[in-house]
Amino acid sequence: MSEAALTSLEERQLAHFLQTRLVEFVRLARSNNFQVGVAEELDAQNVALKCGLGSSMRLRWGLRALLCSDQDDWERFDELYDAFWHPANVQSRYSTGAAGLTRKRPDARSTAEESRQEDIRSSDADSQSADASDETDDGGGTREGASFAASLAKTDFQALTDPDEMRAVEALVDRLARQMRKRAIRRQRPSKTGKKIHLRKTFRNSLRFGGAPMVLNYRERIKRQPRLVLIVDVSRSMSMYSFFFLRFARALVSVFRDVAVFAYHTQLLPITEALRQTDLIRVRNSLAMMSQGWSGGTRIGDSLATFNDKYGQILNSRSITVIVSDGLDTGEPDYLAAQLARIKPRCRKLVWLNPLLGRNGYEPISQGMQAALPYLDMFAPAHNLNSLQALEPDLTRL
């Protein structure tokens, strides 16, 4: 950078240009859902100073360490970096425009989900290269079921925004949140009663009496509600019910402290963050974007296997796992049973809510459902608000 040929004016201009580019890069990262703000724009200048501009790789690694905040960011950083700094060499989903970089797709959130989906896909079908599934406008049409995805967006998630029913669901979830049984965890707090003596408080109080512990203070364990893990089937056979359960999930996410929600069709994706967005339209769009590329029959076993492999760590002895599905599965019943057997010992209760169970004359005779029954702590019908309200006493007792 400090070549002898440059005059000091040129040097200043170059430095200014580079600083601007760096700020642009951080902003690009932010618009692509990296968790970065103004502070990082300043930090990026510092990082560049430390790393020096002589080594492209060092700057890349430095900015990667600064701007990434999880594995997902980590995996898509290189592409973003190349698209910004070496635009000519890279064909990517980011394109350079006159006003800096803009995304070809309008929704920023989807990149994360896409790369996640690509991970799943490329792991089971290694012949499929990573960027083959990238673009819809390459004419190749590698993305299956686009028209189906569109209809999914209209039918399923559209109803998510109905205000009246939303309020009713929120009221139910509020009641659940108040009544759900609490269990002691290991964190303790001072209290008037209790079994163990809170030495510190007792000691401080004893100073009044010249060191004699006249008044004893105790500590007790804090009680907290369980972690809820909701796994919702959004396949076509569930389309009449899935919007309702997603609405229920959204209310849970906003009220309960500790909730994780996953949706699956042929693949399983975490949707907690998407549901947490305050703007309902954006929730709907993110969900619709995420569901692109889903097609084929429901594979409950495979989806639960993904859950076990990738997200299984979130289960603990305080979690209640709720699976919402009609149990109509195209996979092997034994495989489904094996996956449930893995979930069961890792959480406190395993609940299966089946919308079909509410229908007259329905018996859980599908093979998948039969295989699942032995592992369930609770198997109950739920297809709309009324049936869920009827379950309220059972759910609070879990």
Added chain:
Amino acid sequence: MAGEDRVTSLQARLAEAGYIAERSLSASLLLFTEMQRPLLLEGDAGVGKTEIAHVVARVFDCPLIRLQCYEGLDVNSAVYEWNYQHQLLSIKLLEQDRVSADDAEQAIFSKRFLLERPLLAAITQPQSPVLLIDEIDRADEEFEAYLLELLSDFQVSIPELGTITATSKPYVVITSNGTRELSDALRRRCFYHYVDYPEFDKELRIVNARLPEVGPQLSRQVVAFVQDLRKLDLRKKPGVAETLDWAAALLKLGINSLDAEPQLLLDTLVCLLKTREDSIRLESFEVERLVARAL
């Protein structure tokens, strides 16, 4: 020295201390030590996250202070605690001396009776230590929030004593296994590095560095075997620690090539397969296939 050379030299120093790191990790570590911003490490169990903190402490020749997180971890076990037994004794002694109540309070709430826990210890060292906060995801959100405050201000207030400001700013290494989603605030405040399973070459160098007595032939076979094993659909993939355990076990049993004693080899697989399903799943013909590929 130019940036590139310094990455190389750090890489060499890490290797000298027994840790084989890629260039990208060395670059992250260099930045981490230069800017003294906390480093958040994520990755599967057994890829050497904790070891990174140990090796940084060795390379920069500074003490390592470790805080193992667990559910229910609170300020008393993470930051400081009063030594109640000593305080009680000393009150009795002060009573005999007829010291006034004010003086007595002064005396028993002095630094003499303060037990330093890892976080307080880390900011009161004469020399900047490496502070390893292991498995932060096991502690609860409340603790994470407290930690954030500490990491930004580098001071601790103790009601009875006043505020203790840092005399040394520790190099903070945080590891997480993903049992809980960490807060965005914590992620933003840290540098981030994702530690993956090592490639063949790197793992081979790790085995050779840690267990030179294994020899080039067996170490090559061991690493090739484990690399292939990770590609299988196992519940618990073997980490680097498992590879080293296995190599050591083979060495103990006097096996110097994987095809030497098939039966004995099957028995040693307990070092690699840590769940019942995995050991049932990996049948002997599959082991033979993996061995054949590894030779």
